[in-house]
Amino acid sequence: xxxTRDALNAFLDLPQVPVAHxxxxxxxxxxxxxxxxxxxxxxxxxxxxPKKFEQAVPATQSASxxxxxxxxxxxxxxxxxxxELAFSLFGQNVHFPYPVNPKAPDRFTGGSSxxxxxxxxxxxxxxxxxxxxxxxxxxxxxFCGLIGLRTTQGRIPIDGAMPLAASLDTxxxxxxxxxxxxxxxxxxxxxxxxxxxxxxxxxxxTMDAFVAGPEEAAEYERMxxxxxxxxxxxxxxxxxxxxxxLYFCFRNIQAFEAWGAxxxxxxxxxxxxxxxxxxxxxxxxxxxxxxxxxxxxxxxxFRAEMxxxxxxxxxxxxxxxxxxxxxxxxxxxxLQSYRERALHLLCLAGLSGCPQITLPLGTVxxxxxxxxxxxxxxxxxxLIRLGRKILAGAGVE
Numbered sequence: 158x159x160x161t162r163d164a165l166n167a168f169l170d171l172p173q174v175p176v177a178h179x180x181x182x183x184x185x186x187x188x189x190x191x192x193x194x195x196x197x198x199x200x201x202x203x204x205x206x207p208k209k210f211e212q213a214v215p216a217t218q219s220a221s222x223x224x225x226x227x228x229x230x231x232x233x234x235x236x237x238x239x240x241e242l243a244f245s246l247f248g249q250n251v252h253f254p255y256p257v258n259p260k261a262p263d264r265f266t267g268g269s270s271x272x273x274x275x276x277x278x279x280x281x282x283x284x285x286x287x288x289x290x291x292x293x294x295x296x297x298x299x300f301c302g303l304i305g306l307r308t309t310q311g312r313i314p315i316d317g318a319m320p321l322a323a324s325l326d327t328x329x330x331x332x333x334x335x336x337x338x339x340x341x342x343x344x345x346x347x348x349x350x351x352x353x354x355x356x357x358x359x360x361x362x363t364m365d366a367f368v369a370g371p372e373e374a375a376e377y378e379r380m381x382x383x384x385x386x387x388x389x390x391x392x393x394x395x396x397x398x399x400x401x402x403l404y405f406c407f408r409n410i411q412a413f414e415a416w417g418a419x420x421x422x423x424x425x426x427x428x429x430x431x432x433x434x435x436x437x438x439x440x441x442x443x444x445x446x447x448x449x450x451x452x453x454x455x456x457x458x459f460r461a462e463m464x465x466x467x468x469x470x471x472x473x474x475x476x477x478x479x480x481x482x483x484x485x486x487x488x489x490x491x492l493q494s495y496r497e498r499a500l501h502l503l504c505l506a507g508l509s510g511c512p513q514i515t516l517p518l519g520t521v522x523x524x525x526x527x528x529x530x531x532x533x534x535x536x537x538x539x540l541i542r543l544g545r546k547i548l549a550g551a552g553v554e
Contacts, residue, residue, distance in 0.1 A: 166256045238256050242430070300478070300524075361475075400501050475505070512535075
């Protein structure tokens, strides 16, 4: 069985194959980790499941996002551990030792891009590619004190990658340094189509209430002081659907599409998948076409309302997740409660297709806690540049 090859359990222990890269470029010499749902030429893509790995053949070419970074001088450091079939939030893949959160070893790294986050937070890689469907870049970045971006839906091609829920899957990446983060953005994003200047921040009392407790609320208020923007506070929820309705809308669409992508394989090989992961997939089997159609209509309405909220240079500010990563000693009920709170916060960008950046501005209970900013579609580069200003103002290196 495949194991891990470093003290943080971040990288898969695979036979090493030479991976070509440019001898110079914008990322010259920087070490690149790649989540093991993305193809890297010469390597099998295991998707966090030993049976998938066994059935895979070596990729004949790398995913285009990976190749773009290699062509810019990045050096391939290895495949990173992912939650099984990329369908989890905490980094608990039963087939591998859990990746260690270097900033809070008694807490989870976060998933499903758990190995990628651990590798960067622990200094084993300078950049690591991840994917974000329900929060798999944003949550680990917040948990591990990193910068993470859920990119505008469809802006970066996600070819050469295992799908989870196609209408929600996006490419993202981790870095601890904003200069490096911006350099990767120049390669993968190019120039923003949305050139509106960011002029104000909007906060929603309804969403801010999803923080875990008074310490988290106080730290969130402190983080907002570094925004450098006028803040418009909305006491009334500005969307037709309630937060619970949006959460279930996201959950139902994701599960329906995930079962469509993997259901046939799981019907044959479900015994190779952890029971909790299999249960999440099988929930998608219960959702009929009529239900998912109604949820997609709800999503369209929400998208239009989100665009209205984000007009005239506005961005939405949120706590990335309810607080610090859960303790590894947390009970299953506590983890489920945290997951539901987190997904209420994380689902807004996923449903709207908007970019969301999380910045490592906070600490609570001795562990990292990120602040998030959601911008209109195709404002990804502007969000990174705003992040640079905010981090500089907060004195975060």
